[in-house]
Amino acid sequence: MAKGHSFLSHKLHSLLGLFPIGLFLVFHLTANYQATRGPEAFNQAVGFIENLPFLLVLEFALIYLPILFHAVYGLYIAFQAKHNVGNFGYFRNQMFLWQRVTGVITLIFIVWHVWETRIQKALGAHVDYDMMANILSSPAMIVFYTIGIISTTFHFSNGLWSFLVHWGITVGPRSQRIATFLTLGVFVVVTFIGLRAMSAFIL
């Protein structure tokens, strides 16, 4: 990484994780949740997104570029640490390790997921309910997607906790503890939305 920019890069990494990536994640899973109301409702939601003006600009500015930076810099951070949960088994140290583990799993999942959906669309496939139902018709893919979704929502929720510390919002131990419970709540809710949405594609 460029010399002299580590403070800025870390701050940007932390910020992008929430705005826009985290918000996109919540929006994406909520849109998928439409599938629980039937294929037509989901296809309608997809149609609405596909008809947004300047869609490609929005995709690049709010999704691809932020994720690319977050992923590349995140890998750099993840492989810099010398993990020591064996000697220091504290909750926060475990979270520190899992944040890095889920970051890598999430990246693999996202690359696969984008390949199967967005890139296939660019190659001429049609994104709709049937596409996802088809992907999730294999048990292996259900397992892969379940792990991917949980890993992503964990990384998002725990990252939200770290964001609050990195930006000096939760400073003392009490506010940091309360933030732990709040972000745990976020994890449960967002994971439920994600998994429930996925289950709607499984016949």
Next chain:
Amino acid sequence: MAEKLIHLIITRQDSPDSTPYKEEFKIPYRPGMNVISALMEIQRNPLNAQGQKTSPVNWESNCLEEVCGACSMVINGRPRQACSALVDKLEQPIRLEPMSTFPVQRDLSIDRSRMFDALKRVKAWVPIDGTHDLGPGPRMPEVERQWAYELSKCMTCGVCLEACPNVNAKADFIGPFAISQVRLFNQHPTGMMNKHERLEALMEDGGIGDCGNSQNCVQACPKGIPLTTSIAHMNKETTKHAVKKFFFS
């Protein structure tokens, strides 16, 4: 009557570049021993567990009351001071290792220079030297003095660096203690006058940005210094400083 023995397994290293190896010792027990007095016993009679003559184990210590930080080592997997590690309270065999985050000099003694370099980098002092008498400085509110005193207990012992997963050979993170010292000196009514210099030092490579919030430091600190609170506080201060600098200067 069979003599009660203390079993020690010590990670040794003959020179800064040689390969570490383990040596076992069995020394006679005395009531009230700490790890230092056990090491002194080895020094008096340098025989290993097999009864062979060996070189006495090298270590560093000064105050023997947990205020100087010199005798920090890894005892049964945890970095702490050897002087306050009582043999009666330790599980045996007692495993002693150097804090290998730092360059090992010999056996258990390490070179903590990087910590003093970090203090120099962040200017952890109050500059008052001048050519004439500057008069008395501003007074400090008592409530602030009380918590600042807690931060001033830092003895540069290195335990927080040993515990931190982000302090290692691959990273140049200055470590939790230095960030807490910036908070201490930026709170001092005279030290405050140079606070921007310390904030900018924290914003350089290897500074506060490298903290990954594993929070091991606050758990490991022998003086109970609220290191993570200091770090989060300095996160806020450096962010404010960066925003101000970007928009207003």
